[in-house]
Each structure stands twice: as C-alpha cells, then as structure tokens.
Amino acid sequence: MQELLDNLVKINLPLTHKGKVANYIPALARADIDNLGVCVIDMSGNSYASGDYRTLFTIQSISKTISFMLALLDTGEEKVFTKVGMEATGDRFNSIYKLETADVSKPLNPMINAGAIAVCSLIKGRNGEEKFERLLNLFKKITGNKELKVNEEVYRSERETGNKNRAMAYLLKDMGILEENPEEILNVYFKQCSIEVSCVDIAKIGLLLANEGRLPFTGEEIASKRIARIIKTFMVTCGMYDASGEFAIEVGIPAKSGVGGGIMASVPHKMGIGAYGPSLDNKGNSVGAWGILEGLSAELNLSIF
Numbered sequence: 001m002q003e004l005l006d007n008l009v010k011i012n013l014p015l016t017h018k019g020k021v022a023n024y025i026p027a028l029a030r031a032d033i034d035n036l037g038v039c040v041i042d043m044s045g046n047s048y049a050s051g052d053y054r055t056l057f058t059i060q061s062i063s064k065t066i067s068f069m070l071a072l073l074d075t076g077e078e079k080v081f082t083k084v085g086m087e088a089t090g091d092r093f094n095s096i097y098k099l100e101t102a103d104v105s106k107p108l109n110p111m112i113n114a115g116a117i118a119v120c121s122l123i124k125g126r127n128g129e130e131k132f133e134r135l136l137n138l139f140k141k142i143t144g145n146k147e148l149k150v151n152e153e154v155y156r157s158e159r160e161t162g163n164k165n166r167a168m169a170y171l172l173k174d175m176g177i178l179e180e181n182p183e184e185i186l187n188v189y190f191k192q193c194s195i196e197v198s199c200v201d202i203a204k205i206g207l208l209l210a211n212e213g214r215l216p217f218t219g220e221e222i223a224s225k226r227i228a229r230i231i232k233t234f235m236v237t238c239g240m241y242d243a244s245g246e247f248a249i250e251v252g253i254p255a256k257s258g259v260g261g262g263i264m265a266s267v268p269h270k271m272g273i274g275a276y277g278p279s280l281d282n283k284g285n286s287v288g289a290w291g292i293l294e295g296l297s298a299e300l301n302l303s304i305f
Helices: 002-018 026-032 061-074 077-083 115-119 128-142 150-162 163-175 182-195 199-210 225-238 241-250 289-300
Strands: 037-042 048-049 255-259 260-265 271-276
Touching: 002 026, 002 037, 002 048, 002 289, 026 150, 026 225, 037 199, 037 289, 061 077, 061 115, 061 128, 061 182, 061 199, 061 260, 077 115, 115 163, 115 182, 128 182, 128 199, 150 182, 150 271, 163 225, 199 225, 199 260, 199 271, 225 241, 225 289, 241 255, 271 289
Parallel strands: none
Antiparallel strands: 037 048, 037 271, 255 260, 260 271
C-alpha cells in the first residue's frame, strides 16, 4: 500500500498545474498549488500516508456530511427532509436560481450550499455559538483530534465575501425554511467550513462512515447505520458537485470534496481515505486528489458498483 500511495502522489503531482486554487475566498488563494497528499486508514487500524498529508487545509464542503449527520441526530429524518430534499441538482454547488422556481419549495439536497445552510438551522443550540460548539465537538470525537479549530483568517474571509451565501440564507428565511436569524445561521456555516484539518482527519471521517456510523476501534456508535447510509448515498449522488456522476463512473467510491482542496472518501466496510491538493478543476474538485482516488480505486478494485 505504501508503495502504491507514493507512486500515485508522484504520478498525479503534475496534474496540479492543470487547475487553479480557489480565489473567490481570498484567504484560500495563497495555498501552495504543488501540495498533494493522501492518507488511507483501514478497518484494522492500519494507516498509510504519502506526500503532503500533514498539511492543514480548511475542510469547506466536506463539513456538510457531519453537520447533516448532527441535524439528523438532533431533529430526526422526517423533520430534516421537510427543510431539504434528496435529489441531485446538476448545477453549481453555489447556485441559487432553482430556489426561485415555482416547483421548488426547499433546497434540493444537503450537499449544495443552500441545503447546507438550511441544515445548520436544524442543529440544536440556544444560539449560533452553541450550535457550532456542538458541531466542532462532534468533529473532534470522530477524528480523535482535540486540537481541531477554526482558521480565523479563512472564517473572516468567508464572512466578508460570502454575499451569495448570505443571499441564499435570506431567501431561505423568506421561504420559511430558516426559522432563525439568517446571520446567526450563516455564522455557523462559515465557521464549519473554516475548520482546519489534514488528510488524516478526513480519512477518519470516511472510516466512520465506512463502518456504518461506529468508531472502528472502540465500537462506539456515533450515528445509526441508517444515517451513515443516507450520508454515503448523498456523497455518491451529490458529493462531487456537478461532477458526481462522472466521479461515480470513473472512481465509484462515495466521496465529498471541498474547495479547500480536500476529498474525503469512504469505502464501505474497508477504509476511509483523505486526499488533498488545492489545485481545483472548473467544478471545484481537486485535480490531484481526484487522480489519486481514481488510481487507488483502479488498483484495489474499490468501486462499489
């Protein structure tokens, strides 16, 4: 495995210059385009890593899987799906226009920004700070990393430039989806996206989902098998933005990407994978991390299809 990962990082490193780092969030524009790393953790606790796997990056949209998990735990499946749908969009992750169409009464799924903002409102807490603290504590428990924290510079950058997300939140308030102060919910969302992680951290998230909601090494249930399966299904249908269908065909592993450059993948009953490369394609997915996952899936026959 180690030799395979080393080789995949080497082969895919040139791809990083075929993409661009995210620049619509100013603090992300300074990422090193040549960074590329991967971590694989299997059910027995064996961990393999290569490249820049220790490099910290902000989790961004990968966080949507865990905020969605917490909303389901707090509020229940029935309530959650009155606020957000189950269907893929085929649109950009930050698209807003379908919220204004006559036949759409809620965001189409929890992996697009509008859906993730709606999900944040379903997390229990007396205010936004308490909601976020509960979410951050869940991340710490899943990863076993008590040092997880918000990158304050990225958070401020997100908050100051997130005009489209702000527009979504106020539209959701007008639609009756958000029942609380939009600014308070946006603050939760901006903070969750700004949590700093490494490939190891997101591999552990993937491993939890691969083990159907249980921490593999203690057996503790964090979420039910049903919730874990719902999340993995959304990862397949919506997790790679509007390239989810292509990724399902070419890689075939439930995965969630983020514009910070990370891709978290979960191979059911086998392993969790975290890959990172800040150079993105035109749909917001890491070109290098995608290449690593595609090669890994092909070599180890990991496709679930």
